[in-house]
Amino acid sequence: EAQVTQNPRYLITVTGKKLTVTCSQNMNHEYMSWYRQDPGLGLRQIYYSMNVEVTDKGDVPEGYKVSRKEKRNFPLILESPSPNQTSLYFCASSPYQGGSNEQFFGPGTRLTVL
C-alpha cells in the first residue's frame, strides 16, 4: 500500500531532551516536507526537500533540523525541544519537484513538550 508513515504517533517529552520523528514514504517521491499545525494558524511548513541531500527552510524552521540521506526517509530532529514546539506534526511527500502535484500526508505526530 502506498503510504507515508510517521513515528511516533504520540510523544510527550521534557524541555531540552533531543528527539527525532521519523518519516518514510514508499512511493519513490522526490519531494518531502514537514509541517506543523496549530489551532488558528493552520499548516505551516517547517522544512522541505526537493531530493536526496537537498533540503531547505520553510516558513518556521527555527528549532528544527532535517536530513535527507535516502529518498524514502526524511526525519525531523528537535535538538532541544521547548514548550512552544508542542504541536501536531505532519510529514508529506509529492512525486515531482515541479510542485504542481498532490501531496500525500502521513498520519501525524502529536508532540507535547513539558
Add this chain to the structure above:
Amino acid sequence: RKEVEQDPGPFNVPEGATVAFNCTYSNSASQSFFWYRQDCRKEPKLLMSVYSSGNEDGRFTAQLNRASQYISLLIRDSKLSDSATYLCVVNIVGGSYIPTFGRGTSLIVHP
C-alpha cells in the same frame, strides 16, 4: 511569501444544502491550486485540484478566478459525511516549491 485567506466558519448547514467556500490568494505568481479535506486533526487529503477552466467531481465543483485571485469550492446536496475542514492550497512554482495553506474552513452538516 504572501498569504492565502479563508473564512474559518464554521458553516453550519442542513443536509441537502448547497454551500460554497472561497479562498483568496495575494501572490499573482501562484500557479497551482488545490482543495484538501481534513477530518478532526487527521491528515489532510486531496479533495480536488483546481484547473483554470473549472472542474467538477460529483457533488463538488472547483473554480479559479485568476483576475480576482480567488478559488472556490461548491458542494451540492451536502451529506453528513461532508462535515470536515476544507483547506485551500496555493503553490508558487519556480525556483522552489513551497505550498501555502489557508487556515481552513470548517463545515458542519446537520440532519
